[in-house]
């Protein structure tokens with residue numbers, strides 16, 4: 059079964075083609091922290107939204123977040 063992901067921008071109902079994410083690390087544990095998904099028209103908007111969220115987020119000691127970027131969705 060294929061999962062359909064929609065754009066994260068409020069009011070947009072288009073299918074997402076990009077994942078907006080940043081590498082996140084907490085001590086020895088690392089993963090990709092997903093902020094949202096973007097359709098082709100809203101990639102920059104969703105990145106800006108993610109950057110605002112990342113700025114508002116207080117890092118705990120030992121936590122670090124890398125630069126936010128876009129990752130193409132595999133099945134897009």
Ligand SMILES: [Zn+2]
Pocket residue numbers: 065066067070071072096097098099100
């Ligand atoms: Zn959109």
